[in-house]
Amino acid sequence: DAGVTQSPTHLIKTRGQHVTLRCSPISGHKSVSWYQQVLGQGPQFIFQYYEKEERGRGNFPDRFSARQFPNYSSELNVNALLLGDSALYLCASSFRQETQYFGPGTRLLVL
C-alpha cells in the first residue's frame, strides 16, 4: 500500500505570494493533519481534518488555511508569504485517533 504522499517536494516562492500544498492520505485513513517544521525544531501542529471537517487548529495566523476533499486528500494554503514561512511542511494521516503516519514533506523556501 502507498504511504502518505505530498506534492510538490520542493517549492520556491517570493514574499507576498501564496502557495498550495497537497497531501494524499493512506487509503482508508480519514484524518489528515498538517505540521510545520522549521530548521532545528520539532514539527508544530497547524491543522487537523477529519471527515472533511476541521477538528483542530494550532497557533498559526489566518494566512494559513486548509481543506479536506471527499476523497480525504487535503490542501494547505498559505497567503501573503513571509520569509519566516520557509520550512518543511509535513502531512500526516491516521485511522481514527491512533498512530499517525507522515509523508515525505514539502520544502518551501520564501525569498
Add this chain to the structure above:
Amino acid sequence: GIQVEQSPPDLILQEGANSTLRCNFSDSVNNLQWFHQNPWGQLINLFYIPSGTKQNGRLSATTVATERYSLLYISSSQTTDSGVYFCAVELAGANSKLTFGKGITLSVRP
C-alpha cells in the same frame, strides 16, 4: 500547553554501542509516538506506545504513563541509526494534535 522534553539533546556513539533516549512530558496523554527523522526529512514511525513496553528488532521502548516519561533503547547501534529522534505526545482530548519535543540528534560513528 503540554511540555515535552527530550534528553540528551545530542548523542555520539561508536558503532555497536547501546543508548537510551528519554522523553518527559508534563500532562496525561492519549498517544505517544517515537519517530526517526532521516536526513531527507522523512519522519519514520518507530513506536506507538502510550503505555507499556514494545520491542522491534534492536529497538525497544517503554512508557511509564503514571510517571510521565518514555524511554527509547537502541542496542548494537549502526551508522544507519544516525539522525534525529523525536518523541511526540497527544494530550487527552486533543484530536490527533501531536506535540513534539525538540529532538535528539544521534550520530553513530563507524
